[in-house]
Amino acid sequence: MPSPEKPARWRRSSFSNGNGGNCIEVDDSCPGTVRDSKDPNGPRLRFTPDAWAAFVHAAVDGEFGDV
Template identity: 70%
Template sequence: MHDRTPVAPAWRKSSYSNGQGGCVEVDDMRPGCVRDSKDPAGPVLRFAPPVWSAFVDAIVRGEFGIA
């Protein structure tokens, strides 16, 4: 039998956030869940884990010019 107890979010501000309006939080308990830290009650974007991993890997490689 599977435990279907909801997991509480563990939001943390991304290390790529800046003080100029770019504030993103990621949920460490649900990979691929992202929200705007300035609007914590607002919408949450959800990406499939492989898509999210590919996106993060591309950032680390500098493909968007921000790493």
């Protein structure tokens, strides 16, 4: 998790613009950590590197439909 020595660096996909704010942000300082962009102080989810890679590949391959 982020610490004072390694603060969070949240990033949102450039593809999320114009979708009504329905997106997640990823923490580049802690791979596999995501949050809801509409609730930046809310819960954060953390995934193992393998689980995160599987999710990203599934999204790129269209396994979740047209979202």
